[in-house]
Amino acid sequence: MSQLYPIGEANIPWQAHHKKQWLEQQQVKRSYTDEVESQIKALSDQLDVEQYGRLDYNPHQYSLYALKSKQWQDHKPTVLVTGGVHGYETSGVHGALAFAKHHAQYYQRFFNVIVLPCISPWGYETINRWNPNAIDPNRSFYQDSPAEESRLAMAYINTLGCDIVCHVDLHETTDTDNSEFRPALAARDGKQNHNWNIPDGFYLVGHTQKPQPAFQKAIIEKVATVTPIAPADESNQLIGVPVEQFGVINYDGTTLGLCMGMTSAPYVTTTEVYPDGASATPQNCIDGQVAAVIGALDYILNLG
Template sequence: MYDIGSPGVTWGDKEKKQWFNKQVIKRSYHDEVLLKVLPLASLFDVEQYGALTIDKARYPLYAIKSKNWQADKKTVLVTGGVHGYETSGVQGAIRFAQTQAQDYQTLFNVIILPCISPWGYETINRWNPKAIDPNRSFYANSPAEESAAALNLMQSLDTEIYLHIDLHETTDTDNSEFRPALAARDATVHDNWNIPDGFYLVGDSTKTQADFQKAVITGVEAVTHIAPADDSGKLIGVDIEQHGVINYAARELGLCMGLTDAKFVTTTEVYPDSPNADDENCILAQVAAITSAIAYAKNN
């Protein structure tokens, strides 16, 4: 049983405040993210698009954009850190900006939101300070300011988002902390506790783009192992569409993957707790997913 709330009773403001008061700063957004992002201003337009009200000075939100932005050019969007605790999503987005993004600017506009949830990054959390999951909150009048800020930015761009790749992780803390907290908050029962060992993708079930997903899996497979289906032919309780790929209804669930009307869209899932992976391998897998996705979109 989770240590906040009562079984069978959804959380109110009191319980959410108790949860918030348990959270502690465990790492530095400034040192691990901003000190890498801000120097990229020599290569890109690094623009602040908001700040978290819990501490606007500590948690500014930045986008990394092509300097030669052209509204009539197709745009590649990379998002990371929607769930702040998913480290390789943030660091993979930054590594792509540092090493690869410039190579694609003649073909596409490139925009990278490397850390959508900086408070979650510092406290190593799935939720935001109000115990809201930003990755279930990408819709109009969102209660999650992290999601709302990204939505507002996208609406201001006046360009076609052709490709969107959203970088995530699935970790052992999903079972030790986040699923128990979710069950307690919502007074629900969670039956599936399988964590796939390896990389996989989540596509949008309304536009699955099977060949695109396959191309990304093939590119990542050169860097790290792909998660096998479980004994029932599923990943995280969902039927596989093909090797390493499942599908969710992006807009219906309020996922970041549904942030735009991009033709090509996918969410990555890296497993950093695998005995066959390490931090660097996970970052490289995220970069491989991005570059493989762009390579496919370039030819289609």
Template structure:
């Protein structure tokens, strides 16, 4: 158990007062406009860019963008790529954009791509897991979601849902998961915090309702070409969950309201990069995210 979180009373869930105290402590640390929106718009020559919503918060308004391959072909299966559901997880955002820039044109003869690179722009700017209402968007992908980030993404993607064959959601596991975000979650819920071991390396979270182990295996093999895969801890686990195969654990994405559970796609996974590792670099983390998407494509190509 970690030390007491500085907001709230132990054992008592937060009310609006505590959430406001938490919100007042958050600070803008980087620019969504400069680091994300500018890069999105720079891809207009190779992608169709659509604004699928606007978030209006006290800190300002944030336009939400999706990228599609040009000449989107309704006869082709669609691959959904999401990043920045947790805004602080930088390589997910930049990895989604890097894939579009480097590779999307190589595959549009066979697939459509739908890319939502930064679902939580305020979280990106404040390097935060939650939105300004102290809600975790990645536990909020369900009907009548209280998180506008999740709700707007679902509404946009729903128009394409019947044609989505695969969905890869790009995430990170960081040291701040234990130092800040898990303690904050326990305080908000009025529960005792129990930290997990932070895995050193890349791993995947599959969906327990459709685990697809061969799909996960191909992605891991592709990522291994550019960065290291996390080993299980002494209990045979990653983040407190039993290992299914090398580098893979499973969650019930639908039950938990995770982004990877928002469609009926048969092949889904969440990536987890560890950017705080002494054995990696920011560029390598981005490359790992890109490699995971290439792994999706490698697997799908092998099925045809």
């Protein structure tokens, strides 16, 4: 499979005018204020709502929020849930919100809970993987990051000064990865894309530096109760990466600048849901995201 992208020239990386041309084609398609920010603020009775930054993408401005345990206690382990690093991945945002709304109060008896529901609100509104500068926030979690979304999230977590034991980062893999985002990436970087695999179902990406296979297995087993797990392809791979165990592959999240590599937490995972599958619904995708967080936290609790 190959696909030419309408911006740029084959095998030549984009210049500034290409990125400007790309940006001019983007349009707001849904409301962060109505669909996300309002839900965050509605949780103020259950969790502390903290604004940790602001993005000014003229003419659009976005406030960035964290939801945080009201009963914060330094002796408790801290857990982090992130969504919307890729703003277009809808169930990641709404899965983080659903966990915060329906389950965070229970788990804050055992943990200090932090939820960053939508790290990339411009991406949410325009249904984009990148920010307006054609930068992927989920390849930008490192010092002096070029993505303000990533930089502000890291700065906020650092200000809390806590040791995070677990980080679950909520994502999707969609049909638009092939129709738009993979071709755009290849065009931007002047390369050819050779991976067109989109797994049909839910899977996890663990961290090669701390894979924690038992932890990943516990999450997969929990998620399997609410939504299908993606089978490996004929090469025993998912998205071109060898399967470590059923429903799990591993990336070096730190080297790649992934959100799951932003802390020193020993237990980290990135979820991937396929919302375009025949058996998928918006609700069971959200349910899968919530189940992943619950599976992760229950595993840690059961460690004693």
